[in-house]
Amino acid sequence: MANFNDRKKEVIAIIGAGISGLLACKYCISKGFDPIVFESESGIGGVWRKTIESTKLQTPKSFYQFSDFPWPDSVTEMLPHQKTVLEYIESYATHFDLVRHIKFNSKVLSLSYEDDSSSGEWNLCKGKWNVTVYQVDFVVVCLGRFSQLPNMPEFRPNNGPEAFEGQVIHSMDHSKMDTKTATNFVKGKQVAVVGFQRSGMDIAMECSTVNGVERPCTVLIRTPHWNLPDFSPWGLNLGYLYLSRFSELMVHKPGEGLLLSLLATTLSPLVTN
Known part of the structure; x- marks a missing residue:
């Protein structure tokens, strides 16, 4: 693998300005590079920018912090709210002057690799990456596990959402709604949430809060497992x-x-x- 210290004139592109992208940017700067961060949204934070209204950290903040940038003393909650987490991430980027490296509203549509070696083998040290209209030497992809890629199951023909009389949306679509829109969307409706992981539990709780016991929210689980109500x-x-x-x-x-x-x-x- 190439030695970064020997190649500081080369251009490094980082795709995504979430936590991983910011960390990658700071590391590249510490090694003497001047990276370019492409972010499709208008601000940093990745999945923390648009989340379900009730989202909070699910681990204590002492386990979820940058090693060189601790939480401010003003944050006293053990499990801070989404807005507080986003402010913390933005403070990190500002403190280390990372924002000047970020190109906002710049969605990468394609990547292609050009190998200059004659051996025919993929060679990280000799090739170039074409990022839309840019050519760079290295690419760091920090899109997040779920960013803009909803995980939708495959159904047999005529046995999927088209066979359901109600409306089917992904949790990602729900997260993009503001509080008022999300409330009006589920109010007075019989809602079924498929999945028992974090987003499923959050959405089920919000639906139950809006509709109460009159129209309880149904949660469908494929694999039963224990769910603990608290970190302690x-x-x-x-x-x-x-x-x-x-x-x-x-x-x-x-x-x-x-x-x-x-x-x-x-x-x-x-x-x-």
Whole structure:
């Protein structure tokens, strides 16, 4: 792999100005580069820019912070709200002067790689990347796992949303609504939420708050698992489970014995908590 310290005249493009993109930008600057960050939105923050109104951190803020930029003393909540998290990310970018490297409202439509080597093998050190109208030496893709890519299941013909008499939307579409629009959208309707992960739970809670017990929200789950209501249920800090070697016991491993297999099977519901 190329040594960055030997190649500081080369241009580095970073796609996305979320947390990963900002970290990549700061690292490149620390190595003497002048990176270009392409961000399709008008501001930084990635998924934290447009979220469900009730979104908060689901881990204590001490576990969710930049190592060189701690949370300000004014933030006293253990699980800050989305707006507070976004302000923290924006403060980080401002503090390290990262914004001047970002080109907002610049959506990358295509990437192509040109290899200058004669061997025919893909060579990171000799090729060039064409990013829309730019040619750069390296590309760092920081789009996030779910950014603008809704995960929609595949259905047999005539057995998908077209067979349903109601309206079908993805949680990503719901997150883009403002509070008033989201409230009016579900008010007075019988709502079913498919999925029991974080966005599903948040949306189900919002629907239940709007419609109450008169029109309860139905949650459909494919794989039953335990759901704990707090990061410290019954006074037990979940960090001891998930942020320690103990978490390895929850996952099946090649060559495991009978005892480890039984433990992984018994503790498997904790993996999807």
